[in-house]
Amino acid sequence: MKFSIKKEILLENLNNVIKAVSTKNVIPILGGIKFNLTEEGLFLTSTNNEIDIESFIDKKYIDNLEKTGTIVIPGKFLIEIIRKLRDGIINIEVVDGLKLLIFNDNSNFSLNGIDSSEFPNINLDISTNPIILSKKVIKNIFNQTLFATSTQESRPILTGINFKIENNNMECIATDSYRLAKKYIELDQTVDNLINIVIPGKNIGELIKILNDEDENVEVHIFSNKILFKFDNILFQSRLLNGSFPDTSRLIPNDFLYEIEVNLNEFYEVIDRAALLTNEREKNVIKFETKGNEAIVSSNIPEIGKVEEKLNINKNNDSDIKISFSSKYMMEALRTINSQNIRIYLNSDVKPIILKNDEDENLLQLILPIKTY
């Protein structure tokens, strides 16, 4: 393998594949990035058994494709080296079988590579009829649900996002059993088979980092045991979680006694301040209580002090209601909403709290209350 390339082009592509480079270093090969230089260009690949990423650099971006070939290089070192090299052309060459030289006029690095035959065999085949969505839309749907996944391994299935498609209706649901985030969108296409899979949340987190907010399309290829996202010059593949995601539809009430409208920013700031006098141990609990056209949000840490915040509300019901919930969960849910006002739906202090908004009717956030009264 021997070629030359502009630093910024190589770095941009390494920044994509580094997301699947294992940092635990249990198996050295998983800490590596595979270079495969062909007549078409350079394929960079990484895998950590959770995610596989391929980033392709077309030959037109390669300055001097002298000799094709393949090798695996420790990713962590490689990316730091490329990042710190002077701007301009970098020369890369394999010598003595497994040594990778990286050099320019000033710098001469020699890294010990690993034979690419030791690299896991990754199947990055695509399907014939992918689902097509814009990057912006797919990034948004994951951002609005990912935070609600569980971080606890006691129920592994809840660490993933439930991704379902029926006809032209695509839905993502995440829940840690204390709160739930749900978003659906209508596809421009109709899918024949019912799709109901669970994608590990952590992997989605890595995907989001690579996806920008542009309008370009992502092809989503779904298989029985994996999902592959194809965009720009990148293939991003994640394993799926085994097991079936709980049916959460019964959890979400259809009728509500109370519909309360509040200004999103004001509500967020009020909760944020009230949260100052809560603690993790007590689940960051705060109280919300309506008094006509006003709500009082309050909390306290007995040794430290207490807080009461006032907020203007619009309420559909003459009677008042008190309910308590986690300020942390409420703020995380509010951060997914981009709208001037939100609507809070309630039935009683022991029934789920639902958040909806005018700008995005397809987004629903649910938080279970905490009994304090």
Added chain:
Amino acid sequence: MKFSIKKEILLENLNNVIKAVSTKNVIPILGGIKFNLTEEGLFLTSTNNEIDIESFIDKKYIDNLEKTGTIVIPGKFLIEIIRKLRDGIINIEVVDGLKLLIFNDNSNFSLNGIDSSEFPNINLDISTNPIILSKKVIKNIFNQTLFATSTQESRPILTGINFKIENNNMECIATDSYRLAKKYIELDQTVDNLINIVIPGKNIGELIKILNDEDENVEVHIFSNKILFKFDNILFQSRLLNGSFPDTSRLIPNDFLYEIEVNLNEFYEVIDRAALLTNEREKNVIKFETKGNEAIVSSNIPEIGKVEEKLNINKNNDSDIKISFSSKYMMEALRTINSQNIRIYLNSDVKPIILKNDEDENLLQLILPIKTY
């Protein structure tokens, strides 16, 4: 105590005193900020037994000075509350003896205070003949030496900066016994007594955070057991370390066989890249070797690979020299220098490395080599 004040004014002054608020919370009162509202204005004070800080808000910045008084409030909570309150006027009032109310139209906080009689008695008296320096100069001298203090408690005296004044010559020295930073400046005044004290490095680190780069003056008041810096509306007092600082003058050679001039940025970048293939366990060691008008900087981690960097140099001696040193120490020393070129002085591979520069002849950085050849 009862008054009103603009949020931004209170916050700015709390940000000064928070630096001496103990976060360990062993003794609750040391986690507090003392409010003392007098007819002159509001004195905010904090202490953690290492540093004492007072930040004074003149009555002209207080909107409604209704009732003087004093109380101690948990600093960590207080500053977060003030930070998150809406911009505008905040009302502050002590009720029921030890409750502090903080409120505006929307928010109502009530914090449990502590009687200010429990607050340590801090003597912030100033002397009659302080040393006068600009903020910029004093911040610079500490920044250029602080990094070289020891972080190990085995020789406590080395965790401080040695601060000496003789006549009109002020000198700061720091060393962890592997490297040394030394800077002197000429004062506009002459000091009668010989001053030779050691200021804890950590405390200087907190002072630097509060000092801005303006040209205004700082008064430095030195006592037998403490040092007090007076600037803006702030008094910042630090304890001193007991014991005598080692005499390091013998360490610094007067004559050198080699004087090597290099471009600072190029040298820094070369070291930074070579450092990629070093590790902490091996003291981040890199090799420096001259070959006529070129230097080769090299390092390696046998399992990973090796690097060689080339650098143009100007050398006063026809013979070449090899020397090894810690890349981390070299980079930290180089970061204190603001000059296009630097001069490296050497005698042999086992004698100290000295760095000097044209822009700041009064700054000397010394690094002990590591024997590798």
